[in-house]
Amino acid sequence: MVGPMSVPLRLPRLRKRTSPKAMASPANIQEINFNTDAATRDNVLISSLDKVLNWTRKSSVWPMTFGLACCAIEMMATGASNYDIDRFGSGPFRATPRQADLMIVAGTVSLKMAPRVKLLWEQMPEPKYCIAMGACTISGGPYIKYGYHVLKGVDRLIPVDVYIPGCPPRPEALLEGLFRIQEKMKYERILDRTREGLRPEVLVD
Amino acid sequence: MTPQDIASKLKAKFGDKIVAETLDVHDPFCQVDPMSIAEVCAFMKDELGFNYLRCLSGVDYMDKKKTTDDLGVIYHLGAIPDASLLFCLKVILPRTGAKVATVENVWSTADWHEREAWDMFGIDFVGHHNQTRILCAEDWVGHALRKDYKSPDEYHGIRNNVV
Numbered sequence: 576m577v578g579p580m581s582v583p584l585r586l587p588r589l590r591k592r593t594s595p596k597a598m599a600s601p602a603n604i605q606e607i608n609f610n611t612d613a614a615t616r617d618n619v620l621i622s623s624l625d626k627v628l629n630w631t632r633k634s635s636v637w638p639m640t641f642g643l644a645c646c647a648i649e650m651m652a653t654g655a656s657n658y659d660i661d662r663f664g665s666g667p668f669r670a671t672p673r674q675a676d677l678m679i680v681a682g683t684v685s686l687k688m689a690p691r692v693k694l695l696w697e698q699m700p701e702p703k704y705c706i707a708m709g710a711c712t713i714s715g716g717p718y719i720k721y722g723y724h725v726l727k728g729v730d731r732l733i734p735v736d737v738y739i740p741g742c743p744p745r746p747e748a749l750l751e752g753l754f755r756i757q758e759k760m761k762y763e764r765i766l767d768r769t770r771e772g773l774r775p776e777v778l779v780d
Numbered sequence: 781m782t783p784q785d786i787a788s789k790l791k792a793k794f795g796d797k798i799v800a801e802t803l804d805v806h807d808p809f810c811q812v813d814p815m816s817i818a819e820v821c822a823f824m825k826d827e828l829g830f831n832y833l834r835c836l837s838g839v840d841y842m843d844k845k846k847t848t849d850d851l852g853v854i855y856h857l858g859a860i861p862d863a864s865l866l867f868c869l870k871v872i873l874p875r876t877g878a879k880v881a882t883v884e885n886v887w888s889t890a891d892w893h894e895r896e897a898w899d900m901f902g903i904d905f906v907g908h909h910n911q912t913r914i915l916c917a918e919d920w921v922g923h924a925l926r927k928d929y930k931s932p933d934e935y936h937g938i939r940n941n942v943v
């Protein structure tokens with residue numbers, strides 16, 4: 576393109592023996608003015624790739640349909656019109672793990688179910704996140720002592736990002752858990768897939 | 781038909797296969813010989829009108845002092861539409877080698893109930909067409925509602941202990 580589209584970018588020239596401090600001083604930072612014409616103004620947007628990716632990711636969290644016990648009723652309530660999880664960019668509950676990126680483990684995980692939970696988790700594509708919803712999923716809950724076949728915490732099986740205590744947690748708590756997941760997504764870095772730089776596991780209370 | 785009537789009819793028909801009777805309680809019952817329970821139940825259904833098996837439960841009678849360690853099966857019988865027709869049958873079984881005749885040919889609803897009693901208490905229902913576990917996984921070890929049951933520390937590589 577010629578004419579107004581060619582934006583003159585004047586970057587600070589690197590000189591020898593310029594200290595970083597001097598480089599950052601206001602005199603050396605030159606404003607890049609994209610407002611030169613309407614076409615540029617309306618079509619160019621500068622951001623970091625991480626930010627854009629994380630924003631798209633956090634604005635469309637697809638949870639997996641995964642109700643195991645009474646907590647799932649609250650999860651359904653969260654998806655229904657009263658609490659309306661769709662407001663926050665989540666909510667198309669997927670019937671297959673291959674289309675989901677959030678697993679809300681809602682309910683009692685029995686040992687019979689546990690290998691299936693793990694299989695479903697492994698079938699989900701990366702990046703994936705997990706919410707442990709309710710006392711049962713966090714620790715075995717009411718069944719911790721006498722529940723002969725209840726898994727004592729789903730984090731024995733799969734990595735958990737957010738724990739939501741309660742028996743069952745209210746829909747607001749699940750929404751709060753979703754916000755924490757979204758907050759976590761904001762700190763993802765595309766070149767750091769080890770998830771090490773992420774915030775630690777959080778607890779909604 | 782009062783419980784007394786039912787008990788006397790049963791005794792007239794089956795004699796010493798009716799081991800004991802307790803009629804002055806909330807749920808009157810007769811204790812029956814385990815291997816004769818199917819014929820007794822068929823009689824209850826066909827002659828006395830108990831067309832509805834309300835519940836079939838396994839019981840572990842072991843108490844803390846271990847004075848008894850018997851198992852039992854309790855049959856709650858009812859009738860539709862005559863809701864006042866209620867009676868119980870009971871069998872007492874030894875803990876090892878607990879065996880009782882199946883009643884699934886009398887009331888087909890007994891099928892799943894008996895599978896559950898097998899799953900949870902290890903009571904063998906002789907003649908059942910498909911006596912497999914119904915709730916626990918197929919490869920589960922032991923019978924979980926027995927009072928001396930200890931749950932496994934590990935299942936398929938998953939830790940199951942409390943801490």
Ligand code: SF4
Pocket residue numbers: 644645646647681682683708709710711712716717741742743744
């Ligand atoms: S935590 Fe409570 S409400 Fe949730 S699945 Fe367990 S028992 Fe049910």
